[in-house]
Amino acid sequence: MVTASSVLKVARSQLGTVESPAGSNRVKYNQLVSGWQGEAWCAAFVSWCFAQLGAVALLGGPENYTVAMSKWFRAHGQWSSTPHVGDVVFFNFGAPNGYREHDDLGIHHVGIVESLLPDGRIQTIEGNTSTSSDDNGGAVMRRQRSRSGVAGYGRPAYDKEATVPDSPSFVTVLAKNNAQVHELVALAAKQGDPYAITHVPVSDRWPAIMPALKVHMANLVRELVKAVKP
Numbered sequence: 001m002v003t004a005s006s007v008l009k010v011a012r013s014q015l016g017t018v019e020s021p022a023g024s025n026r027v028k029y030n031q032l033v034s035g036w037q038g039e040a041w042c043a044a045f046v047s048w049c050f051a052q053l054g055a056v057a058l059l060g061g062p063e064n065y066t067v068a069m070s071k072w073f074r075a076h077g078q079w080s081s082t083p084h085v086g087d088v089v090f091f092n093f094g095a096p097n098g099y100r101e102h103d104d105l106g107i108h109h110v111g112i113v114e115s116l117l118p119d120g121r122i123q124t125i126e127g128n129t130s131t132s133s134d135d136n137g138g139a140v141m142r143r144q145r146s147r148s149g150v151a152g153y154g155r156p157a158y159d160k161e162a163t164v165p166d167s168p169s170f171v172t173v174l175a176k177n178n179a180q181v182h183e184l185v186a187l188a189a190k191q192g193d194p195y196a197i198t199h200v201p202v203s204d205r206w207p208a209i210m211p212a213l214k215v216h217m218a219n220l221v222r223e224l225v226k227a228v229k230p
Helices: 004-013 029-033 042-051 066-075 170-174 179-190 206-228
Strands: 088-091 109-116 122-129 139-145 150-154
Touching: 004 042, 004 109, 004 122, 029 042, 042 066, 042 109, 042 122, 066 088, 066 109, 066 150
Parallel strands: none
Antiparallel strands: 088 109, 088 150, 109 122, 122 139
16 A cells, blocks of 8 residues: 555655765665666655655656656646645756756656645655755755745555645644643654654744644544554
């Protein structure tokens, strides 16, 4: 069974991976796609994550070229302008005109959507990025991105899972200040809630969405109670 959660679990396990030596584009992910080191590897990273689950066919096959990967999703009716958790997100950070010779969207970077943030941004896990270089930074990192730099989203045909919320868990917001909620967070993580351990900065928008978050927490607690009953 290949779900958004299972792919994200693999991607999270790679956080902190860096190319060696720095600036070389030498990483294990390139071995999967071409076996040739030295190429930009954001798409190879995405391919590798799916390949660990035997699911690289959900991308159309292993690929190290972002444009080709995006075109497969577009050709198969799996392209969207709105994000879901687990989507393969394609970026255009103001691409030079040369990119448009190969693709009208100017795509030149790719990652995986981990969560949707309350302020409208997306949280992603990406390969070959850094805080100083969006698309050639040499590391696997968690990034928070404005949607203005997104060209579109590829939606893999995942197996269905019980619940993958597109908003952060209410328990996450309270976890800093409440010991009992810390216990809930730990239990939720064991039960597979992918956002229970994701840091979400509190902003002045929380009061407006608090009712929905309270409902989400109530549902989560009910599921946890079911899960721990003998």
